[in-house]
Amino acid sequence: FMKLKKNVAEFANKVKMIGKDDPRRITHSIKVGITLALVSLLYYFSPVYGGFGSSTMWAILTVVVVFEFSVGATLGKGLNRAIATFLAGALGVGAHHLATLAGKEGEPILLGLFVFLLAAVASFSRFFPGIKARYDYGVLIFILTFSLVSVSGYREDKIIRLALHRFSTIIIGGLSCVVISIFVFPVWAGEDLHKLIFTNIEKLGDFLQTFGGEYFENFEKDGVPKDDKKTLLHLNGYKTILNSKTAEESFANFASWEPPNGGFGYRHPWKQYLKIGMLTRQCAYRIESLSNCINNSQVQPLEFKKIVQKGCMEMSIESGKALKELSIAVKTMRHPDSVFTHLKNSISAADNLKSSLRTAKMENTNIFELIPAAKVTTLLIEIIGCISNIVDSVNELSRLAKFKGAETTATSVDKPKPQLHHEETLNSVTVETSSHDNATHAIITVCALSTALESGILEDPLIL
Amino acid sequence: FMKLKKNVAEFANKVKMIGKDDPRRITHSIKVGITLALVSLLYYFSPVYGGFGSSTMWAILTVVVVFEFSVGATLGKGLNRAIATFLAGALGVGAHHLATLAGKEGEPILLGLFVFLLAAVASFSRFFPGIKARYDYGVLIFILTFSLVSVSGYREDKIIRLALHRFSTIIIGGLSCVVISIFVFPVWAGEDLHKLIFTNIEKLGDFLQTFGGEYFENFEKDGVPKDDKKTLLHLNGYKTILNSKTAEESFANFASWEPPNGGFGYRHPWKQYLKIGMLTRQCAYRIESLSNCINNSQVQPLEFKKIVQKGCMEMSIESGKALKELSIAVKTMRHPDSVFTHLKNSISAADNLKSSLRTAKMENTNIFELIPAAKVTTLLIEIIGCISNIVDSVNELSRLAKFKGAETTATSVDKPKPQLHHEETLNSVTVETSSHDNATHAIITVCALSTALESGILEDPLIL
Numbered sequence: 001f002m003k004l005k006k007n008v009a010e011f012a013n014k015v016k017m018i019g020k021d022d023p024r025r026i027t028h029s030i031k032v033g034i035t036l037a038l039v040s041l042l043y044y045f046s047p048v049y050g051g052f053g054s055s056t057m058w059a060i061l062t063v064v065v066v067f068e069f070s071v072g073a074t075l076g077k078g079l080n081r082a083i084a085t086f087l088a089g090a091l092g093v094g095a096h097h098l099a100t101l102a103g104k105e106g107e108p109i110l111l112g113l114f115v116f117l118l119a120a121v122a123s124f125s126r127f128f129p130g131i132k133a134r135y136d137y138g139v140l141i142f143i144l145t146f147s148l149v150s151v152s153g154y155r156e157d158k159i160i161r162l163a164l165h166r167f168s169t170i171i172i173g174g175l176s177c178v179v180i181s182i183f184v185f186p187v188w189a190g191e192d193l194h195k196l197i198f199t200n201i202e203k204l205g206d207f208l209q210t211f212g213g214e215y216f217e218n219f220e221k222d223g224v225p226k227d228d229k230k231t232l233l234h235l236n237g238y239k240t241i242l243n244s245k246t247a248e249e250s251f252a253n254f255a256s257w258e259p260p261n262g263g264f265g266y267r268h269p270w271k272q273y274l275k276i277g278m279l280t281r282q283c284a285y286r287i288e289s290l291s292n293c294i295n296n297s298q299v300q301p302l303e304f305k306k307i308v309q310k311g312c313m314e315m316s317i318e319s320g321k322a323l324k325e326l327s328i329a330v331k332t333m334r335h336p337d338s339v340f341t342h343l344k345n346s347i348s349a350a351d352n353l354k355s356s357l358r359t360a361k362m363e364n365t366n367i368f369e370l371i372p373a374a375k376v377t378t379l380l381i382e383i384i385g386c387i388s389n390i391v392d393s394v395n396e397l398s399r400l401a402k403f404k405g406a407e408t409t410a411t412s413v414d415k416p417k418p419q420l421h422h423e424e425t426l427n428s429v430t431v432e433t434s435s436h437d438n439a440t441h442a443i444i445t446v447c448a449l450s451t452a453l454e455s456g457i458l459e460d461p462l463i464l
Numbered sequence: 465f466m467k468l469k470k471n472v473a474e475f476a477n478k479v480k481m482i483g484k485d486d487p488r489r490i491t492h493s494i495k496v497g498i499t500l501a502l503v504s505l506l507y508y509f510s511p512v513y514g515g516f517g518s519s520t521m522w523a524i525l526t527v528v529v530v531f532e533f534s535v536g537a538t539l540g541k542g543l544n545r546a547i548a549t550f551l552a553g554a555l556g557v558g559a560h561h562l563a564t565l566a567g568k569e570g571e572p573i574l575l576g577l578f579v580f581l582l583a584a585v586a587s588f589s590r591f592f593p594g595i596k597a598r599y600d601y602g603v604l605i606f607i608l609t610f611s612l613v614s615v616s617g618y619r620e621d622k623i624i625r626l627a628l629h630r631f632s633t634i635i636i637g638g639l640s641c642v643v644i645s646i647f648v649f650p651v652w653a654g655e656d657l658h659k660l661i662f663t664n665i666e667k668l669g670d671f672l673q674t675f676g677g678e679y680f681e682n683f684e685k686d687g688v689p690k691d692d693k694k695t696l697l698h699l700n701g702y703k704t705i706l707n708s709k710t711a712e713e714s715f716a717n718f719a720s721w722e723p724p725n726g727g728f729g730y731r732h733p734w735k736q737y738l739k740i741g742m743l744t745r746q747c748a749y750r751i752e753s754l755s756n757c758i759n760n761s762q763v764q765p766l767e768f769k770k771i772v773q774k775g776c777m778e779m780s781i782e783s784g785k786a787l788k789e790l791s792i793a794v795k796t797m798r799h800p801d802s803v804f805t806h807l808k809n810s811i812s813a814a815d816n817l818k819s820s821l822r823t824a825k826m827e828n829t830n831i832f833e834l835i836p837a838a839k840v841t842t843l844l845i846e847i848i849g850c851i852s853n854i855v856d857s858v859n860e861l862s863r864l865a866k867f868k869g870a871e872t873t874a875t876s877v878d879k880p881k882p883q884l885h886h887e888e889t890l891n892s893v894t895v896e897t898s899s900h901d902n903a904t905h906a907i908i909t910v911c912a913l914s915t916a917l918e919s920g921i922l923e924d925p926l927i928l
Contacts (some may be wrong), residue, residue, distance in 0.1 A: 018591050025591045033584030036607070037576040040615040044572040057612050064583075064608040108508040112501040119528075120497030127482050127489045143500070144528040148521050151504040242749075246710045285706075289753050292846065304831075357832040367768075368821040370831065371838045378839050382756065 024069075027185045032067050035180045039063050039173055055165035062173030067181065070189035071261075072254030074181045078174040079257070080138030085170050088142040089163040091118075092149025096159060099150070111151055119143050133253055182259075189254030190264050196248060197273050198330040200280050201390065203237040205323030207287055208383070210235060212316030215294055215376060216309050235291060241284040248277040263333050269400035276330075276393045283386035290379045293372060308373050311353030315380045318346035319387050326394055335398045335405035339391055347388075350381050488533075491649045496531050499644045503527050503637055519629035526637030531645065534653035535725075536718030538645045542638035543721070544602030549634050552606040553627040555582075556613025560623060563614070575615055583607050597717055646723075653718035654728050660712060661737050662794040664744050665854065667701040669787030671751055672847070674699060676780030679758055679840060680773050699755060705748040712741040727797050733864035740794075740857045747850035754843045757836060772837050775817030779844045782810035783851050790858055799862045799869035803855055807848075814845050 019026050039059050066077045099110040122143045125131050131139065149163055181187075214235070252270045260266045322342035329336035357377075398406045483490050503523050530541045563574040586607045589595050595603065613627055645651075678699065716734045724730045786806035793800035821841075862870045 014592070015588075018588075025588065029584040029588035032587040033580040033582075036583040036611055037580040040579045040611050041572055041576050043615050054616075057616070060611050060615070061608060064604060064611065108505055112505050115504045116497040116501040118497075119500040120493040123496040124479075124482075124489065124493035128478070140528060144525060147500055147504050147524050147528065151507050151524070152518075152521070243707075243709050245707050285749055285752050288749050354832060357835075367834065367838070368818060370834070371821075371842055374831070374835045374838050375842050378835055 024185065024187050028069055028187065031180055031184055032063075035067060035176050036060065036063050039176055042172070055162070055169045058166050058169040059173035059176075062170045063177055066174055067177045070187045070192065070254050070258075071178075071181050072189035072256070072258040074177050075259075076134070076254060076257040077137050078178050080135060081141050082167075082171060082174055084138040084141040085145050085167055088145035089149050089167060092146045093159055093163060095146070095150040096152075114150060115147050118146055133249075134256075186261070188258060188261050188264075189251045190258050190268065190270065191262060193248065193251035193255050193270065193273050194264070194330070196244065196251065197276055197280070198327045200241045200244060200277070200284075201323050201330065202327035203241060204280065204283055204287060205320045205327060207235050207238050207291070207320070208316050208323060209320030211290060211294070211320075212313040215316075216305075216313060235294070238284050238287050238291075241281055242288065244277065244281065248274055265401075269397060272393065272397040272400055276390060276397060279386065279390045279393055283383060283390060286379055286383050286386060290376065290383070293376050293379070304370050304373060307356055308353060308377050311349050311356070312373075312377055312380055314349035315346050315353070315384060318342045318349060319380070319384050322346060322387055322391070326391060329403075330394060330397070333401070333403045335403045336391065336394055337405060343384075343388060343391060346384050350384055353377065354381075488649065488651050492533055492651065495644055495648055496527075499531060499640050500524065500527050503640055506636070519626070519633045521633075522630050523633040523637035523640075526634045527641055530638055531641045534651045534656065534718050534722075535642075535645050536653035536720070536722040538641050539723075540598070540718060540721040541601050542642050544599060545605050546631075546635060546638055548602040548605040549609045549631055552609035553613050553631060556610045557623055557627060559610070559614040560616075578614060579611050582610055597713075598720075650725070652722060652725050652728075653715045654722050654732065654734065655726060657712065657715035657719050657734065657737050658728070658794070660708065660715065661740055661744070662791045664705045664708060664741070664748075665787050665794065666791035667705060668744065668747055668751060669784045669791060671699050671702050671755070672780050672784030672787060675754060675758070675784075676777040679780075680769075680777060699758070702748050702751050702755075705745055706752065708741065708745065712738055729865075733861060736857065736861040736864055740854060740861060743850065743854045743857055747847060747854060750843055750847050750850060754840065754847070757840050757843070768834050768837060771820055772817065772841050775813050775820070776837075776841055776844055778813035779810050779817070779848060782806045782813060783844070783848050786810060786851055786855070790855060793867075794858060794861070797865070797867045799867045800855065800858055801869060803858075807852060807855060810848050810851075814848055817841065818845075 042056050042059060062078075062081060066074060066081060068074045068077060095111065095114045099107045099114070102110045122139050126136055126139050145166075149159060152159060152162070252274050255264075255268070255270045258264075260268075319342070322339050325339045325342060326336050329339065397403070506520050506523060526542075526545060530538060530545060532538045532541060559575065559578045563571045563578070566574045586603050590600055590603050609630075613623060616623060616626070716738050719728075719732070719734045722728075724732075783806070786803050789803045789806060790800050793803065861867070
């Protein structure tokens with residue numbers, strides 16, 4: 001009995017956590033319940049039931065299947081369902097008519113053939129990535145409705161009446177879902193995507209802001225790394241970014257079905273969010289490497305540490321600040337002006353560090369001991385490259401989505417420039433960043449506002 | 465007209481590509497077509513139609529919705545649907561009975577309340593990750609059937625007959641899908657997962673085997689890196705691994721529904737595949753960093769290059785071979801005996817390199833120029849750590865799934881040892897690898913067969 005009590009308590013706790021994690025889940029569940037109860041009771045209103053007969057069940061079916069968490073997903077499914085039902089219904093009536101012409105014997109053969117062909121072709125079309133992403137459900141409903149309508153052994157006038165009834169009830173069910181999901185505590189997938197993107201950027205910023213201190217203070221005290229699990233946990237926020245691709249893509253897909261809402265206008269550039277997300281992920285891969293360095297830190301030659309510490313701390317903190325500013329810019333939908341100062345600072349810190357490394361001649365150095373700090377240095381420099389890519393893509397977003405303040409700086413963005421083609425291949429970006437012209441260009445574009453910098457930074461053919 | 469022709473040609477090409485990419489897609493489409501045509505024609509067999517009436521449409525609906533690409537997905541959906549329909553049908557009849565007791569007035573109110581409560585609770589349960597993964601469809605069908613059955617305004621005896629008809633037709637539709645998907649060119653999700661895992665390991669091996677040569681030969685010729693795009697493309701295979709998590713998880717989920725088939729017995733340890741996949745991904749993140757080095761390679765001091773080149777080439781080639789062997793071991797389901805030699809070789813190469821780095825005193829060295837090669841060295845050493853984790857988890861798989869040859873070496877695996885807890889957090893693994901005892905232990909476990917090595921390798925408190 002105690003065990004049961006414990007299980008119940010555990011379960012209650014879990015329920016509470018899931019609800020607390022995102023309270024919209026609770027309102028969603030209630031919304032589904034209300035919509036379904038309302039639609040179900042259509043059965044009991046004789047004018048409706050009298051009109052549609054048992055077709056009313058299609059309204060219930062539609063509500064159960066179409067009502068999704070976000071407005072975009074619900075609208076997408078609803079439209080898919082309505083349009084596919086309509087098309088397939090019409091086609092089904094046609095097929096049925098054709099088949100009856102073949103006589104009593106030929107009818108089932110012909111119908112079987114039609115169903116086979118349509119089902120096979122439609123099933124195959126579901127393997128097209130574009131169809132899979134947006135119209136998968138529609139194709140399913142298309143096959144379903146076509147089969148039901150064409151095969152049902154009724155006379156034609158009855159079929160048409162039936163098809164119309166079904167279509168109307170599906171519209172009733174679908175509209176109920178859409179109306180309730182839009183007007184009662186709406187959950188906008190676009191808002192979620194927006195939030196995901198800027199919190200991810202913020203997480204990277206958090207990491208970088210604390211990293212410098214963590215890494216170098218590890219040695220500060222006794223020259224031996226401390227095993228500080230707490231810090232690690234605090235720094236682990238970025239890890240969710242590594243696998244955020246699927247979530248971002250589905251949000252963007254749903255968002256594209258949504259009508260204008262909040263700050264997001266008609267044809268808001270959701271695809272640009274995916275690009276920013278991809279670049280954020282690339283940065284996260286490098287941060288992943290950086291975070292490995294914290295625990296692998298080692299007794300280091302003091303001489304070398306002196307050279308790199310100041311530069312690395314500055315790079316880490318300034319680039320962290322740049323990301324935080326960028327995150328705020330995306331969040332508040334303003335043009336990211338203040339970011340450039342921090343980005344510039346971090347770039348010049350990198351520049352200084354590089355030149356001091358170039359001039360530093362250390363004699364009698366044990367190379368093995370230099371390696372960890374050297375790795376941190378190169379990673380930080382690489383990360384600055386990634387960040388300037390992110391800044392670039394946020395600039396683009398600011399222009400496309402007409403963020404506040406975007407027009408005033410539009411001149412620096414609008415001038416013709418060779419486009420960087422970011423693809424979902426990390427290498428390509430690095431290739432661009434490392435091939436001399438583009439990299440210089442990328443940084444220069446970013447720093448166009450601060451002309452002081454256009455000279456140096458990328459004279460080496462690489463950012464390491 | 466020319467444009468249309470071009471579009472048609474492009475489309476045909478795309479269709480061909482999708483079919484060629486995985487010919488099972490074509491057979492799948494045909495299977496769906498045949499099953500649906502067969503089930504649709506049930507309408508035309510009067511004994512069946514006479515028995516089930518218009519309930520036959522549920523068979524069609526079931527086929528369209530349940531028939532999925534793999535056996536596991538089909539079985540999972542079919543079972544979900546059958547069980548949920550049965551339970552919800554029974555519950556619905558009960559609810560209907562209760563509601564009629566409330567009289568003409570109370571009935572719709574009570575029923576509305578029932579539907580609301582059930583729909584809200586069930587919708588909320590879909591947010592539980594465990595339910596979402598395996599029973600999402602079942603919950604949907606549960607809500608649907610309950611609403612349909614409880615609300616339908618029929619008398620009770622008719623409801624029960626109707627519920628039974630629906631249930632039988634759903635069973636007929638579901639069984640047709642399952643039978644056809646199992647016995648006609650079956651697509652096993654488990655097989656796909658198995659294949660995905662070993663090809664991913666192989667891809668990493670391919671990269672490492674060619675990397676050493678590519679990286680150092682870049683300088684061989686003229687001291688200046690060549691921009692060899694072809695090589696890059698050849699090395700890019702590993703990139704798909706970075707985002708393979710979702711695919712692996714859904715394969716594993718489907719696989720768990722599948723009956724024993726091929727080499728995969730009852731309760732095949734599919735979860736262990738996810739663990740291997742996760743460790744493979746962690747290795748891929750490091751390879752990602754490594755691949756950035758190829759194009760960022762730079763004029764390097766010859767002196768330093770001499771020190772690291774041999775060691776790095778050996779590490780890269782031997783660890784690549786180890787991975788390839790491991791991939792073959794998983795593929796053929798044999799215990800990975802031959803892997804240890806290569807792993808041992810790569811570990812001793814790392815060991816040698818470390819000690820030569822430790823003793824090498826370079827005077828008048830420009831530190832800045834050392835950094836790239838130093839980075840490659842540390843990454844390779846890190847990767848060897850990752851690989852030994854992968855080897856560990858494949859060993860575990862070999863034991864759990866009783867690979868050929870697994871028993872003979874079971875003694876070295878079965879002996880009590882502190883378990884390493886791998887989580888989907890990259891850091892945790894690194895923490896383990898770097899914290900002295902565990903890392904030594906991990907490597908020692910792996911190398912238990914080759915006692916020659918138990919001494920050295922991890923005397924430093926870190927693998928860098």
